[in-house]
Amino acid sequence: MRKQVGLLYTLPQILWLVVFFAAPLCIIVMYSFLKKGLYGGVELQFSLEAYTAMANPNIVLVTWRTLKISIIATVLTLLIALPCGYSIARSKNQAIRLFLVIVPFWTNFLVRIYAWIAIMGNEGFLNDILRALRLTTESVQFLYNQAAVILVLVYMYLPYAILPLFSTIDKFDFTLLDAARDLGATRFQSYVRVLLPNIKGGLVTAGLFTFVPIFGAYAVPLLIGGKDSYMLGNIIADQLTKTRNWPLASSISMTVTVLTTGLVFLIAMRKPREQKQVFDADPAFLQVAPDGKR
Amino acid sequence: MVTLRKMVLNLFGLALICTLLVLSGCKGGGQSKTLYIFNWTYYTPDSVIQKFEQEYGVKVVYDTFASNEEMFAKLKAGGANYDITFPSGDYVSIMIKEGMLEKIDKSKLKNFANIDPAVLAQCDFDPGNQYSVPYYLGAAGVAVDKTKVQSYDRSWSIFARKELANRMIMLDDMREVMGDALKYLGYSVNTTDQRQIDAARDLINNAWKPNLLKFDAEAFAKSFAAGEVWVAQGYAESIFAEVDKSKWNTVDFFIPKEGGPSYLDSMVILKGSKNKELALKFIDFIHRPEIYAEFCDYFGFPSTANIPARALKKGESWYRPEDLLNCELKKDVGADLEKYNAAWQAIRVGK
Known part of the structure; x- marks a missing residue:
């Protein structure tokens, strides 16, 4: 009896996942193994062409570039999100600070991209200020390169990193930091060797929440990027809408999906072990602790 | 209490899904007095659409695309119930080959005679204009x-x-x-x-x-x-x-x-259109000289396709029809x- 009720409860969720996730994914898998139609679409004929076509040096280059941009952007995001999450967790007015992190979500994604163009463009506010200060006469070109793409990606996905980091740090027992200090650790040591190992789970979640969407970024490289910023997301869109090669678009999408889910699985497999060691900060550190009691 | 809350949440979820289903159901059936147009961004002035709506007492839904490829991919993927779209010549021939277009009954288009024969002569993507009516000849x-x-x-x-x-x-x-x-x-x-x-x-x-x-x-x-x-x-x-x-x-x-490459965009009626008659009326409406002139003036176009509209144009054009002489379709x-x-x-x- 109970079992049936449980199934009934999860039914909407299952239905949702099947219709909007599993079914489209199956279609993509199927398309990636079919022959491309001359004018788009697919022909019902098995073919591995879409996968062999990925060996094309151009696509390899773009994959490498996408990986590079994603890693740099994720690392930068984490470096900024960590102190943010920490300060929110320790703050007395958490609610207000969290609210401030969430506020940008109320503005449309594209509008925020165009706002960056208005600020950093060749004729943007920043250049106006530089010219007014007579630091430059010509416009400085901030946008339309990889660095600008990384900057805007970091900005876009920062909240996705701050929120999980905050919720993990919030659960952290801060007296442990005091204990570490009492045992002779410097402030920096107490963060690196006590705080960080204890919030590993949050760091991993934050990293995934930023890396995965950035790896599939499309609009930011399209609008903020220049000639050197063509990423995998753009190739997929172009194969689908411009060069009419749906199987190739599908096979690249599949590769991206397999790579990212593979990453998630790898990390998820390791997780149970980490959760058990919530308390043992760093055995080596405890051994060198100069208190003699250990 | 917890189970009660869960039940309420699930009911809410079910209600949401039902609403979605009902809403998506609405779109398909019922009103036949709506013309669905799938057109390029910046391509038919609102004033022209409004005049058509008023004259025929219908509603026009105007969706846009940015490239032939995008338009084609969307239509090919199915699910969109558009009546008219505006492909360039190469895509007219592709869409004919793919069986995506309805034949056009030119006897119902009394303004077809206004179209420049020199433009019609360029329609070798659709000889005799069986499926397409020229909308505009231009170039980037x-x-x-x-x-x-x-x-x-x-x-x-x-x-x-x-x-x-x-x-x-x-x-x-x-x-x-x-x-x-x-x-x-x-x-x-x-x-x-x-x-x-x-x-x-x-x-x-x-x-x-x-x-x-x-x-x-x-x-x-x-x-x-x-x-x-x-x-x-x-x-x-x-x-x-x-x-x-x-x-x-x-x-x-x-x-x-x-x-450079020139383009000749044409109006076509899509297979499965539920408003073929209305679509024909729209195509004929566009080639009324005063309407075509209004369209050209709005965008600063030369009246490349419609001859009588040339005399009715009031505004300047960004380029002249003869600038296109070295261009190739x-x-x-x-x-x-x-x-x-x-x-x-x-x-x-x-x-």
């Missing part, structure tokens, strides 16, 4: 901000000028940009000769691309209007829609003397498109 050109660039040749060679580096932009459109380079080199925009395609690729990669800020088909007009770039290859109507009217006299728009190159794809990918991907 080059817009120059005269306050920033004083002396220049009205040629594609402007993109090779190093002193304008990073202040120029070209469309993220394979056939357009490749076509410009092919024309500049004296070849056909529809060539399938690998050596000619390679030569065009090398010209773009070595001479033009180093000076370009980027390839952009979405925001090129915005970038030009904002002063981000001084030279933009693109469509006049997009450019002038973004540039403030007070600055129109500082913009020079020209079709380069070598010519883009045609479907079939499987040889792969050669263009490879060349374009090399251009877009490389640093």
